[in-house]
Amino acid sequence: xxxxxxxxxxxxxxxxxxxxxxxxxxxxxxxxxxxxxxxxxxxxxxxxxxxxxxxxxxxxxxxxxxxxxxxxxxxxxxxxxxxxxxxxxxxxxxxxxxxxxxxxxxxxxxxxxxxxxxxxxxxxxxxxxxxxxxxxxxxxxxxxxxxxxxxxxxxxxxxxxxxxxxxxxxxxxxxxxxxxxxxxxxxxxxxxxxxxxxxxxxxxxxxxxxxxx
Numbered sequence: 717x718x719x720x721x722x723x724x725x726x727x728x729x730x731x732x733x734x735x736x737x738x739x740x741x742x743x744x745x746x747x748x749x750x751x752x753x754x755x756x757x758x759x760x761x762x763x764x765x766x767x768x769x770x771x772x773x774x775x776x777x778x779x780x781x782x783x784x785x786x787x788x789x790x791x792x793x794x795x796x797x798x799x800x801x802x803x804x805x806x807x808x809x810x811x812x813x814x815x816x817x818x819x820x821x822x823x824x825x826x827x828x829x830x831x832x833x834x835x836x837x838x839x840x841x842x843x844x845x846x847x848x849x850x851x852x853x854x855x856x857x858x859x860x861x862x863x864x865x866x867x868x869x870x871x872x873x874x875x876x877x878x879x880x881x882x883x884x885x886x887x888x889x890x891x892x893x894x895x896x897x898x899x900x901x902x903x904x905x906x907x908x909x910x911x912x913x914x915x916x917x918x919x920x921x922x923x924x925x926x927x928x929x
Contacts, residue, residue: 721780722814724788729780732787734794736773743841745833745861746870747826754778754823755869756786758830762838767797774830781820785827788812793831802835804828833861841913850914855882859889862906865899876903878925885918887911895924 721729738744741759748755755777761770772794774786789809793801806824810816816824839845848854859877860870871877871891879890889907893900904922911920 720817721784724813725781725784725816728784728787728813732776732783734773734787734790735775737775738771738773743834743838745830745837746863747830747833748778754782754826756782756823756826756830757863758786758790758827758834760834760838762798764842767799769793769796769798769801774827778823779820781816781823782826784813785809785816785823789824789827789831798835798838802832804831837910840915843915847915850882850887850916852880852882855880855887855911858910859907862903862910865902871903882917885916887917887920888923889921890923890925893924893926897924897926900924 737757738759738761740761742762744757744759746755746757757775757777758772759774760772762768763770772790774790776783776786789804792804792809792812806821806828809827810821810824813824836845856872859880860872862871863869864871864874864876867874876892877889878892881888891900891903893903907922908920911917
């Protein structure tokens with residue numbers, strides 16, 4: 717029985733390019749959900765003067781199409797400027813693979829969403845993003861990219877985010893963890909990395925409200 721994938725998809729699945737994580741990345745983003753079975757994490761390095769993506773890597777937690785789209789997309793945008801990369805759409809990524817089965821097209825969307833989230837994060841850090849007010853909805857979207865290092869899943873998905881609020885430039889976050897939890901400091905650092913640079917935020921307060929075992 718013939719596989720429903722192009723030769724390019726199979727090639728990038730078996731021998732994916734740019735796999736891994738950039739430890740000192742300028743921006744990192746994850747899109748997807750364990751519930752639907754596909755997640756993709758992107759990290760990138762950008763030259764501040766030229767805006768060129770000098771390095772980009774991905775980690776896939778999903779199917780063959782998820783791996784293949786991560787591989788092809790990183791190849792497509794590596795060496796491009798941020799401005800050029802953010803114009804790449806999911807259809808272009810799928811076309812570059814000579815197509816995907818209709819039921820797998822969401823993998824291309826997922827990869828491009830991760831890229832755009834990482835680009836938005838980089839632009840925010842460098843004062844280049846549109847100044848969108850930090851509303852509760854905006855805050856929740858950003859917190860979905862904060863991961864539990866034990867599982868690789870979002871703290872929102874893992875229900876570690878008990879409550880959050882943003883008022884008068886102060887973000888308050890209640891985490892369902894104790895301060896002594898082995899990943900508490902790691903998660904707090906990642907939250908600060910995602911939120912401290914926001915243009916309208918003066919302070920980020922994290923409360924650990926979990927009960928000790």
